[in-house]
Amino acid sequence: MYSLSQTFSSNLPSDRYIMSNQMYSRSQAPAWERNNKPNPICMLHYSMLYLIVAIIILSTLIFFSPSMLQAQEHDYYLNPKFVSDAFDNTFDVFKSPLHWESNNWLKAGIFTGSAILLYAYDRQMQNFVQEHKSDFITSLTDATNYLGNGYFVLSAEALLYCYGHIASDEKARRISLEMLESFAVVGVTVTGLKMLTHRHRPSTSDSPDIWDGPSFSSHNIAFPSGHAAVAFSWATVFAEEFSEKPIVGIVSYTLAACTAFSRVYKNKHWVSDVFVGALLSHVITKKIVSLHAEKDQNSITINPGFFVSIFQFFQNSHSIFLQQGKLLSQQKGWHHLLCNAYQLEIP
Secondary structure: OOOHHHHHHHOOOOOHHHHHOOOOOOOOOOHHHOOOOOOOOHHHOHHHHHHHHHHHHHHHHHHHOHHHHHOOOOOOOOOHHHHHHHHHHHHHHHHHHHHOOHHHHHHHHHHHHHHHHHHHOHHHHHHHHHOOOOHHHHHHHHHHHHHHOHHHHHHHHHHHHHHHHHOOOHHHHHHHHHHHHHHHHHHHHHHHHHHHHOEOOOOOOOOOOOEOOOOOOOOOOOOOOHHHHHHHHHHHHHHHHOOOOHHHHHHHHHHHHHHHHHHHHOOOOOHHHHHHHHHHHHHHHHHHHHHHHHHHHHOOOOOHHHHHHHHHHHHHHHHHHHHHHHHHHHHHOOHHHHHHHHOOOOO
């Protein structure tokens, strides 16, 4: 004989078990069940903390290495000149579309069209990834996810810079500083887009079409992916600096792509989120590296010893010319003219 409660429970819908397991945490709760109030301390948004950490690291390096302030221009030390150049490069990056040619606009159109196409199939691709998980892929994404973590990447860049300073390795210093500069510029750009769009993450919504629009809220900031942007930032620097070794670029971009995929695999981003974050970071970073290369070519530093060598060369050549001139003048008959020109005694 069934009790009233048993009879009632037997008449529950078939999805009772599913509903009982949908006990979300605050970060996983559906968007319509959460109270998304604007963050009163918007300037301390978690993504902006990366920039604060970067400033702390840079300030510490300058404080403990005062000799860096005496470095020459384009020696790739962390000095006021580099900071000034970084600000100039930032303005150049954001102004570059004003000087684009037709091929650049064609690339931008292809990029925009691809992003729109991926956006149209975000839900289907997300379902496919979530339905094909495995232990191996989970382990791989757990590892590569760190390659897009701002704190991890900043620490690695600071260590690379310290190595370059201690070992007097200019290329290591240049790579680390280009990474830091790219990290800052890409971080500001990505954070600005997140604040403007506030797209809901796939872990908080079944629809990829929910955008809250501009606000200072720290919730629902899926677009674009910050991890993908950070990963492709350092990957692009490595690929450009070691362009003569294609294997470096292949490995760097492969690891960055795995990082971007890990965000989709972990249900933190839609595919279009990581695509826009990755490609945007790649374009910005490539521009920054090219700007540094142009400045290096336009400001070649000549060793002062070069002028000493040139002076000695002409001095020796001058004395040899005089000796040969005397011999030639005796033979050719213009001995007096040569001696008068160089104020020599006529023998």
